Amino acid sequence: DADVTQTPRNRITKTGKRIMLECSQTKGHDRMYWYRQDPGLGLRLIYYSFDVKDINKGEISDGYSVSRQAQAKFSLSLESAIPNQTALYFCATSDLRDRRGTDTQYFGPGTRLTVL
């Protein structure tokens, strides 16, 4: 079983609709992240959470919100989807206590979102 799961894996929606992307992890990590990937732009950080009570904006948080329902769950919402939010979305987790001693992140398989 995958350590980091994302649902749905693919979603097509219309402009103005509310969308929620969900992420769950079984790694027991405190830290969770949401990224989006666009062609030629790499991975850009949307929001991150270092524990259940900690939520922080990333590089491109406008138009998005998040909820850390539990240590293992971190959801991303698009309150009113627009076409330029069409992208591949990745959830990731990390643990400062990782044996590497730093922020090695483990990614989910991604959600492909298309906003028409």
Place this chain on the structure above:
Amino acid sequence: DQQVKQNSPSLSVQEGRISILNCDYTNSMFDYFLWYKKYPAEGPTFLISISSIKDKNEDGRFTVFLNKSAKHLSLHIVPSQPGDSAVYFCAALTQGGSEKLVFGKGTKLTVNP
């Protein structure tokens, strides 16, 4: 302002040869660097990392070199295999700081049989 730059969007090499992927950074506060590999329809996976106290880290066929004075790192894959064909992302962070990873745009490596 892009703090981590991968100036080559793509690279093509022959199987058995060396692949060299390059990454430059502008933020002198970065002190830990990672390479991630991404196959289509999958999330990125961690490949190898290096701390700024080192100038080289090796793991099997993969070696990362860090030149702090030039703010440059490179990933060497020797010998390259067709299964290495993927997009490679360079990432950097400041330990003890915000500890957010900053990613480059990625380089698509194609290893031809």
